[in-house]
Amino acid sequence: MPVTQHLTHTPAQPTLAPHHVHKHNPAEVLLTGYDTLRPDTYTVTAQWPTHHPFYTPTPHLNDPLLFIETIRQCFPLLAHNAYHLPHGHHLIWQYLTADINPHAMHHTPHHPTHLTLYITCSDIRRRQNGHLTALTLHAIALRNGTHLGTAQTRFSAHSPTIYQRIRGNHPQTPTTPPPPTHPTHVGRHHPHDVVLSPTPHPHHWTLRNDTTHPTLFDHPVDHTPGMLLLEAARQATHATHHHNNHNHNHNHNHHTALNTGASPEPTTVTATGTATATLTRTPTRTPRLTTPPTPPPYPTHIHATFLQFLEYTTPTHITTTTQPGPDTGPSATTTGTTTGTTTTHITATQNNQTAFTSTITTTPHP
Known part of the structure; x- marks a missing residue:
């Protein structure tokens, strides 16, 4: 009882x-x-x-x-x-x-x-x-x-x-976070909810510790909160899927344009001699190549290990790798996209030391 x-x-x-x-x-x-x-x-x-x-x-x-x-x-x-x-x-x-x-x-x-x-x-x-x-x-x-x-x-x-x-002695003075990546790339609507900053390298971001965020920093803390790291893992997973799907759609559209006989760009040919003439060839038909938006994959399994404190005053680097699940479609090995589950491995490092790891398995949005 x-x-x-x-x-x-x-x-x-x-x-x-x-x-x-x-x-x-x-x-x-x-x-x-x-x-x-x-x-x-x-x-x-x-x-x-x-x-x-x-x-x-x-x-x-x-x-x-x-x-x-x-x-x-x-x-x-x-x-x-x-x-x-x-x-x-x-x-x-x-x-x-x-x-x-x-x-x-x-x-x-x-x-x-x-x-x-x-x-x-x-x-x-x-x-x-x-x-x-x-x-x-x-x-x-x-x-x-x-x-x-x-x-x-x-x-x-x-x-x-x-x-x-x-903890010992550690600085607690907030620093200005780096600029956010585009919200739609990480499944967000507003820049102030983005916790990743872009870098020149694919699948690599810098963590944003915005200590003014009303939810992630609901009260003062002396380190990066665990829920912020989990949100970073989720956003990195979303960004990885976005990057892979964007590349797949770009390659698919370019391949389709070539196979239909349409030139992706107008072609200019210049002939010189005693006279100069410029000929511009425009494709006879240009296919309408649009990919309807699809809902993002949905996380169904999340695992995270917190190895050490992350200081919000020190740069933290987030990287991802992906692994298709067993029920993926035939295009998975060639395009990086899947029709079934996909597992994304996320790692956060600070001062060249791994401080946080996570795996997120996603399925197509129900």
């Missing part, structure tokens, strides 16, 4: 107080309460807003990182309330693995989305004084009884004294 709910809410206060999930802005809180089912097993309820200013829906589907942020908020909620970790202790992300069912992620623009998460905590570590130092969180999320996703993640916890010993 469930025990009495530790945290409750009323219709006038649908979400928990921000400090329970390490947020300052109440609008960023996604969790509404939790119950203890038995030791180390809990249910957590969540509500997604109809419109979030940053985790905006893709066509007809909720943002997959909205699910990741929901999982992230579960850790401080349970660490402080179920495991009595004092407020002021620092939580450090170690890894995350999540699988998402896109068919349960449909966006309802006129009604909030309600979730129930069944959570089990394991590999729980404590100090001699009883304070929590680490645990692994396993979550199963349901939406109206439909399986929405699963996640496993691990955090460590440190007192302010130990955290200061780990």
Whole structure:
């Protein structure tokens, strides 16, 4: 039998107080309460807003990182309330693995989305004084009884004294982020939501740490937030697909123009001798070569490992490689595009050291 709910809410206060999930802005809180089912097993309820200013829906589907942020908020909620970790202790992300069912992620623009998460905590570590130092969180999320996703993640916890010993002295003066890449290349609508800056090299970007961003930097932190790194991985995945598809469509259109006898450009021929004549040959017919826009591929599996702190005052480099999935179409090996799943490997380096890695598997948009 469930025990009495530790945290409750009323219709006038649908979400928990921000400090329970390490947020300052109440609008960023996604969790509404939790119950203890038995030791180390809990249910957590969540509500997604109809419109979030940053985790905006893709066509007809909720943002997959909205699910990741929901999982992230579960850790401080349970660490402080179920495991009595004092407020002021620092939580450090170690890894995350999540699988998402896109068919349960449909966006309802006129009604909030309600979730129930069944959570089990394991590999729980404590100090001699009883304070929590680490645990692994396993979550199963349901939406109206439909399986929405699963996640496993691990955090460590440190007192302010130990955290200061780990971090040492580091600059915290914000710097002006480099210019953003084009928003549509990374699946965004507004430049201020772009976390990647272009470089001359394909599949290579510089991370943008915009400390004025109201969601990613909801409160002051002394390093690049984990959710910013996950957003960078997602945007880099989108940009990689955009680059591959752009090259494929360009090559396809050029090949089609040649095969139809149409010249891609008007041709000018100049003859010289006793007289000079210029002949301009215009193609007799120019095919209309347009590619209808297609929704971006949707992330269904996300794995991330946080290896070390990333300083937002030091340049961070993001690179990607891709690997077609087993159910790809015949054009995958020649064009770099797939008709099935594709796995993108993302790496973040700083000072020539790997600090963050991620893999994101995407499928065609349902």
